[in-house]
Amino acid sequence: MxxxxxxxxxxxxxxxxxxxxxxxxxxxxxxxxxxxxxxxxxxxxxxxxxxxxxxxxxxxxxxxxxxxSPDFDEQHALQQHKKILLEKKARLEKVIRSVDQSIASYKGGETMTPKERFEPFDMQKIEEHRKKFAKEVEQRWGDTDAYKESAKRTSAYSKDDWKKIHAENEVIDKHLVQLMDQEPGDEEVQKWIDAKRQHITKYFYPCSIEIFRGLADMYVNDPRFTNNIDKVKQGYAAFVSKAMHVYCDQRT
Amino acid sequence: MxxxxxxxxxxxxxxxxxxxxxxxxxxxxxxxxxxxxxxxxxxxxxxxxxxxxxxxxxxxxxxxxxxxSPDFDEQHALQQHKKILLEKKARLEKVIRSVDQSIASYKGGETMTPKERFEPFDMQKIEEHRKKFAKEVEQRWGDTDAYKESAKRTSAYSKDDWKKIHAENEVIDKHLVQLMDQEPGDEEVQKWIDAKRQHITKYFYPCSIEIFRGLADMYVNDPRFTNNIDKVKQGYAAFVSKAMHVYCDQRT
DNA sequence: TATTGACTATGACGTTACGTCATAGATTAT
DNA sequence: ATAATCTATGACGTAACGTCATAGTCAATA
Structure with a gap:
């Protein structure tokens, strides 16, 4: 006692x-x-x-x-809980990488401009965008297995995974930049636009035409996003956006 | 606008x-x-x-x-902040491993007893113990560099680090179990007790005699700890505790 | 035994970064 | 003109306690 x-x-x-x-x-x-x-x-x-x-x-x-509760499913609760923890960890890792990049920017020379501060966040913006649509999707089709699957996937990437994802994306961008003198509807251009969509589907979520079109709009309408994308090359954002719209138009 | x-x-x-x-x-x-x-x-x-x-x-x-604040040292702030994030991550990883072990215990057969629930936490208990002493240390000597160093160390271990730490500890325990028929003051026994202290010093914090003695007491007084240690072999906790006391007595 | 110091109880406000009403005035569309 | 929409402020709610404040209880000391 x-x-x-x-x-x-x-x-x-x-x-x-x-x-x-x-x-x-x-x-x-x-x-x-x-x-x-x-x-x-x-x-x-x-x-x-x-x-x-x-x-x-x-x-x-x-x-x-x-x-x-004597009949509480502890096993299940633990499994569920682990998922949440893994998501937390993934978020933390993202944040740490962002801090690392910020530190590196400092060491690399002059002070970062406000715009540059947001550089590490391109993928996060994509995520935000997905979540917006995901909410609608959820309301329309409920908590389907497919939806859950995609949601799970995005929060399990490791540092190395992200590196790979970024690298793949850069390859696509590089090719598209070299095609910027072509028409947005050019066959080659459209091939790489498709690659872009596949890339998102592969690593983030099933990127429907609707969503892809939304992304295209975001590329030119969200200044944070535009600036980020235009870093690849001046005018790249607009070009990609146009090409994406053509791509979507061809498929509806 | x-x-x-x-x-x-x-x-x-x-x-x-x-x-x-x-x-x-x-x-x-x-x-x-x-x-x-x-x-x-x-x-x-x-x-x-x-x-x-x-x-x-x-x-x-x-x-x-x-x-x-125009003169805020953003660089320094970022560095500091990264440390905090890494500590957070380390804690998260600990927790995830704990959950994993709990899940594994379930899969391994029957339901866990309350005692068994605490098995994955031996290292955490050591940590708790250290924190108690750390508080005293802090009050006595303030926020010295040595103290900061040791504090930093403990929260930076990766999954693999922990595996290694556990493995090393098991080796020590195995040897000590085989020496349980000897006197606590036996030379061989004392050699391995010293190894135990070195192990703690190496991976956790400078394990002073005072602290080591505190651990010895904890081994027999804290039931959670005792049960955990006795899993190695019945009576092992008491044996180690005695041997640790002998060790400490010899050095004061 | 009276007093003191240590301990205990309950109550209530503080913390973080907003979420969620509730009430009421302003703007815009029909 | 009326309704729908947007805006503002105010205030309570959240999670898990920390931190007083006030007051009663217990054990040891003078």
Missing amino acids: YKVKEAAELAGVSVRTLHHYDRMGLLTPKKGGNGYRYYDDNDFIILQQILFFKELDFSLQKIKEILQ | YKVKEAAELAGVSVRTLHHYDRMGLLTPKKGGNGYRYYDDNDFIILQQILFFKELDFSLQKIKEILQ
Whole structure:
């Protein structure tokens, strides 16, 4: 039988935390006539379980559900939770790479312009764009397996994966830049535009014509995106956008 | 000149977010006679900078400092911030491995007992223990370089690092188990106890005699820890604890 | 035994970055 | 002119406690 402070010290948490758990009905120790909380061995076991799931980054609400529902599918919950953690990690890795690039820019010489600050984010913009459409898709077709699949895929790339993705994209851009004197409807141009779409489909999500057209618009309408793309070559954004529209028109 | 909603949509944030930034003085657009907020190109540049640093996981307060202090050492801030991110990532990876182990335990057969739930956490317990001491150390010697160094080290291990650390530890345990019929003060035993201390020093923190003694006590007093250690062999925790005490006694 | 110091309880506000109403005035479209 | 849409401000809600503030309880000391 330990009183709060002792119990808290043994478990390595704060007194306030135990108060909190008590109040929310997560861990309710016996109470003496004086109103004091007394923690016994059983309470400690529960507390350990709480801390366990907390380590796994579950919310206290979820933990309450887990510990208080005897038929809770813990296995499934863990699987689900792992996915979330992997997504978190992927996001973190993106962020770290961005910071790295920022640092590198500094070392490379003069201060970054505001525009340059956004360079590492081209792929993120694509992601944002996808999410917008994904919301619509979700509302239209619900939480289909295909949709889930694509959503899963995008958040599992490693550092090296991203490098590869970027590299492949550069190849496509290089070819298209060399074709900028051609008509947007030129066969060669259209071949590479198709490659662009395949690239997105392969690494991000099934890029439907609708979505592709949306991307084309974004290329010229979103200044952040335009600037980014035009870095490849002046006027490249407009050219690609036109070519993409031709591509989409041919397929509807 | 865009009104809030339009501006919000262009930037991909909510109207409430822009209200919020305005109120906290982070992004204050021009206001019309009707009290409406009007965002111009310059506001968008600022907003982009805000979003950039937000991606980097800075708090809005920090962002305000960065954007409003002309002599802010952005370079240094980025370096510092990267460290924090790497620590975050390391913690995340720990958690993911823990979840993996939990899942594996399920697949390995019967349901986990509460005790077994804590198995993956031996290293974390060591970490907790270190933190306790670290706090004292910090109060005694302040934020010294040596302390910072050791703190940095522990949160930078990769998946593979941990594997190696575990493997090395197992080797030590294996040898000690085979020496369990010897006296705790036996020379061979003491050699491996020293190896144990070196192991901790190498991978975690300079393991002083004081701290090592604390660990010895923990081995037998913290049931979570004891159970974990006794999995190696029944009675192993007590044996190691005794041997560690002998080791420490010899050195004070 | 009275007092002091350590501990306990409850209550309530603070934190972060907004989300989500609620209320009310302004603008725009029909 | 009326309705639909947009805008503003204000205020409460969120997660998991931290941090007082106030007041009662317990154990040791003078």
